Amino acid sequence: MTTALLQPHTESAEFMPAKIDKVSIVVSKGSLDGIYPGLIMANGARAEGITANLFFTFFGLDAIHKARHEHIKIATVGNPGLHLVTWLGGVPGMSSVMTHYLGSKMEKLDIPSIPEFIEMIADTGCGLFACKASVDLFGLTREDFIPQVDDIITVGEFYEKAAGGHIIFT
């Protein structure tokens, strides 16, 4: 506890570790559980007044893909965290069922859907970028992405944008 007067606050640098001013978050996976953490971290950074950029690469591009971002699913195969019997995870429709189940839980907790969340994050002033190599690899164009995407950039440009901050790979 400190007793402060109504004066500019003097952060005592010698007692406090340096604050995080900037983060660049890479989203590389296209599953529900691969995308949400990066979005939550980007949104949380902006809420703390931290400069944030999101960089979508490989299957993470689905998060900003117009046609696909409403249909992001949770992986039920090769996902031991679900505690499902292995063969059951591969049953047709299982991924949709689990996604629906998780979706209804998220709705109850007022966690926004991926399209809504990304729109909100863009409104917070977070940059949204697509990885050029992945865009080329998948034969995509600017028009495949939601309008909030700022640009399609190279890895070199990503590092320029990330300069002076932390990089988080998810």
Next chain:
Amino acid sequence: MSVVSLPVIDLALNEEGFFLHPEDWREDMVPALAAREGIDQLTDRHWQVINFMRSEYFAKGTGPTVRVLGKTSGVSIKELYQLFPKGPAKVAARIAGIPKPRGCI
């Protein structure tokens, strides 16, 4: 002309600058509290958010997150960040004299 020195108010804040005792807050402190956050021009829209933060805190026991503010305060997320560039919920909570809103989204 005579000059009077009025006593400076001592406010108990935590290490992040949030009020320890929301009841210490008074409306006339707002301009000075806002100035500490780098906001020199307080508009009606700032006040709308600040008043909303307080009423939500006293109604629910916790201040709203940015998402809740965007949905229920009547100020859009975009505008919230224009009004409070350093983080709307956090900065408005400090100015409104309430604890830091908790919530991941």
